[in-house]
Amino acid sequence: MKTRQNLAELFARESVFSARSAVFALKARKEGKPEIARLFQALCESESVHARRYLRLLRGRIGSTRENLDEVARRVIPELKDSCRDFAAEAGVDGMKVAEEALSHSRQVAGGYVDLINHAQTDNVAAYHVCQVCGFVAENAAPLKCPVCGALQMKFKPID
Amino acid sequence: MKTRQNLAELFARESVFSARSAVFALKARKEGKPEIARLFQALCESESVHARRYLRLLRGRIGSTRENLDEVARRVIPELKDSCRDFAAEAGVDGMKVAEEALSHSRQVAGGYVDLINHAQTDNVAAYHVCQVCGFVAENAAPLKCPVCGALQMKFKPID
Numbered sequence: 001m002k003t004r005q006n007l008a009e010l011f012a013r014e015s016v017f018s019a020r021s022a023v024f025a026l027k028a029r030k031e032g033k034p035e036i037a038r039l040f041q042a043l044c045e046s047e048s049v050h051a052r053r054y055l056r057l058l059r060g061r062i063g064s065t066r067e068n069l070d071e072v073a074r075r076v077i078p079e080l081k082d083s084c085r086d087f088a089a090e091a092g093v094d095g096m097k098v099a100e101e102a103l104s105h106s107r108q109v110a111g112g113y114v115d116l117i118n119h120a121q122t123d124n125v126a127a128y129h130v131c132q133v134c135g136f137v138a139e140n141a142a143p144l145k146c147p148v149c150g151a152l153q154m155k156f157k158p159i160d
Numbered sequence: 161m162k163t164r165q166n167l168a169e170l171f172a173r174e175s176v177f178s179a180r181s182a183v184f185a186l187k188a189r190k191e192g193k194p195e196i197a198r199l200f201q202a203l204c205e206s207e208s209v210h211a212r213r214y215l216r217l218l219r220g221r222i223g224s225t226r227e228n229l230d231e232v233a234r235r236v237i238p239e240l241k242d243s244c245r246d247f248a249a250e251a252g253v254d255g256m257k258v259a260e261e262a263l264s265h266s267r268q269v270a271g272g273y274v275d276l277i278n279h280a281q282t283d284n285v286a287a288y289h290v291c292q293v294c295g296f297v298a299e300n301a302a303p304l305k306c307p308v309c310g311a312l313q314m315k316f317k318p319i320d
Contacts (some may be wrong), residue, residue, distance in 0.1 A: 007259060009243075010243060019208065019211045022208075023161070027225055037320060041319050046290050059237075065191050072181075084245060090162045096163045120199040128202035159205055
């Protein structure tokens, strides 16, 4: 049964292609090419439709919400935090200050994910606001200043 | 200089985590848990902020729009089409009809990407519409029926 493995590989590749297309769209917009930016956005959306379709086909990998929360809290987040910590240290050794800061921010942001998961199951969280600089997720209202990277309130995107 | 490789790895991992979170959000919504769906959407957005930040740090990998279009047309799309074709054939052998159809649709959709790239540079494309079932990208207006998967017009999402 090679297909399960194939779908998992394509899911990962098309997710990455989709994310890269989003960045290429930003770049095209910055170069004053809005028509190409729109093209890359369309490709981004198309790839993301493919990725979602493959993931749905990988039924064994999409458990119940209960299982998904557990997997994210127990496996995904700890691995992410560890990698960000290790990579931030290596960036320091490499003398790449900007990368070190970005990775250190990501570690702090990922450190808050488990609280978010716990609160979502017990508290009444009305909305989330995501810092567009470092990814920090604020519950209910956007803070005046991002506690992780210091970005101003206007940099937060609401998810409701 | 280990950091460049670390950023590339984290970019891929957070892109995949972001895409999976979007699917977990759909699943939570289907289970009647809108508050958990919102949490997964916030995580999806946060991870996608991280992924974009890493990609921007990988400066060498983000060329000009000219180079990005070339790379996508010459490398990414042909590789994607080949994989979809091979994997569709293997899904046929595995007797996984639904996966075979999905992969065959993706191959057809990817086959249209190069035309999209060419048209975006020469024609005046006012908008794109992306089929939410198979990812087919229509130029200007959404068709009455998706030429790849047969989905109705209401299944198209506008990108403008």
